[in-house]
Amino acid sequence: MTVTLADVAARAQVSPATVSRVLNGNYPVAASTRERVLKAVDELDYVLNGPASALAAATSDLVGILVNDIADPFFGIMASAIQSEIGGPGGRAGGERLAVVCNTGGSPDRELTYLTLLQRQRAAAVVLTGGAVEDAPHAAAVSAKLRKLTDAGTRVVLCGRPPAPDTGAIALAFDNRGGARQLTEHLIGLGHRRLGYIAGPEERTTTRHRLEGHREALAAAGVEDDPRRTVHGRYDRRSGYEATLELLRRDPDLTAVVAANDSVALGACAALRESGLRIPQDVSVAGFDDLPFSIDAVPSLTTVRLPLAGAGARAGRIAMGREEPPPGGIATVRGELMVRGSSAVPRV
Amino acid sequence: MTVTLADVAARAQVSPATVSRVLNGNYPVAASTRERVLKAVDELDYVLNGPASALAAATSDLVGILVNDIADPFFGIMASAIQSEIGGPGGRAGGERLAVVCNTGGSPDRELTYLTLLQRQRAAAVVLTGGAVEDAPHAAAVSAKLRKLTDAGTRVVLCGRPPAPDTGAIALAFDNRGGARQLTEHLIGLGHRRLGYIAGPEERTTTRHRLEGHREALAAAGVEDDPRRTVHGRYDRRSGYEATLELLRRDPDLTAVVAANDSVALGACAALRESGLRIPQDVSVAGFDDLPFSIDAVPSLTTVRLPLAGAGARAGRIAMGREEPPPGGIATVRGELMVRGSSAVPRV
């Protein structure tokens, strides 16, 4: 039925061991023999049995990438960059690796389940992207899992996610706090004093850090931080739309809306516009991430650019052992404030 | 070192066979025994060895999803929907499956390589998304590969991709031609006669079908189809921007620009705006796909909505054998014309 190593060996008149060695190329095989084997492989259209070789060699060529939402370009861009570096087809030599992109949907349970699944597959490496959930028991469970993975020799890299101490995981964290602070400072610098803030889901690290940065900026400038000017929602457009309506209800005199990310900002723009407010003349809007579409918004969005592709690529290289991990296993990746058309001096 | 089935068996005072059966739950095991085994599994923190069980059972729980560009929401949305249906963590019962999202980057070679890798892993199913490349040798190679996969029992589903005859693959094709025709008919109906068309890369089926639909509409309405009004590019924003500038150079009196997809349309809008043209008063713009951001464009984009999530979910169910394949193994999924603010009656 299916052709095996032994079939190839028989056809090439060599032992299975030799065929294996030709295929793995890590043992001297005479040129003539190699050629004969390769010919047989070709003629028989032989395809190695992955599970069997993974079992025998106790290693696999799977690399796991965990994302919160694969339909969101934020994660798509990182996943794409990571994948381009793990040496999949088209990558440099060194064996082809299969990227396993796992969509957790932001659910802690699924995150854990996927990690187990990856552990079960004896993945060569795992990259976790995006913010973590701040639930103590869950965080502990994830840490324990990561520890086990690293102990088993799986390289674990966190990309755009806070460090996980004592797990052996390398962390490339985004400076969400600093970026958010810069952004709000920019707005305050323009003269804004009544800023609405649309935060992400309560329990995520990303949400908390961005919110903290925002508050730091307010505090530093001595601007009152009215809790009624902060609303929590999801990281999507709809949430931004609804939250903005709510903010406007609470304070119709807002002069700026700072959103948790660009998608939320777009929703905010739609809500403002429908409320008859002009951007930025009446209300300034700011996002975060600088996803590709942000520059096409009208007016184009003031936001904080996160080097998603760069960080992903670096995470991928580290995961493959092709780049030195940062000292201490932790690096912070900064964002860059992008001032565009959606922010301006407030009306008097 | 790593704990195996045998360790669990020893601890639970049963044979390895029994442990295996408890774990797979497909063979009667007394409740008391099961409990004992489960307890041992828990205490030992045992994790099944995926490769080993895949080898022994001659099946794996990997499902491959091929996409052209994971950073593009078009594919992200489909991948997400497919994944939600393949019964991964959080899905219904029946064993957890790992989705392997493979980013081909639109390269035929990588597509082939990934298929081989998936075949090597003995994937349970494979879903190919997005248009195919129209290169005869490559198409034949892919067909041969698909044939081999289906012969080996892997279910193959094409999602948003034309049928591959005689491969045993199920196809859920998008009606790109019909959608494009409707869209252009709408524009012609508004009174447009000088329409620029920004097509995708030449060699892709999606590009050809959409272009054909556009031309059908022109022909049906007796509108001259000046080849100079068609420009080819990539499926991204930048390409739309550049192509629009080129179209404008060739014919400054265009009254409408039809783009290969929404991203391209956004680029077109930017180019028009920078050229001092208002949308839709001076020039109407239309996209394709109706990605989430399209409604947020200003003005919101007239486009053809493709049920990406729905088609992906269906493809996923079919791949898992949870839904009957369409009769003949082929189904056409229609798009829906979404008339929005970016299209209007041309200026006189």
Added chain:
DNA sequence: AGCAATACAGCAAGCGCTTTCTATGTAGAG
């Protein structure tokens, strides 16, 4: 009470590959 049927559990044979160790042939050294 005696026999067939049923419900579990275990044995053991692989699944297809990798890899250590051993064997063989050839070449260079003394």
Added chain:
DNA sequence: CTCTACATAGAAAGCGCTTGCTGTATTGCT
């Protein structure tokens, strides 16, 4: 011309799990 060294190739022992087949109690019938 014999001895050691090297380059290759093969034999065989698993890797950790699944599963067909074979027991052995236990249960249900008559």
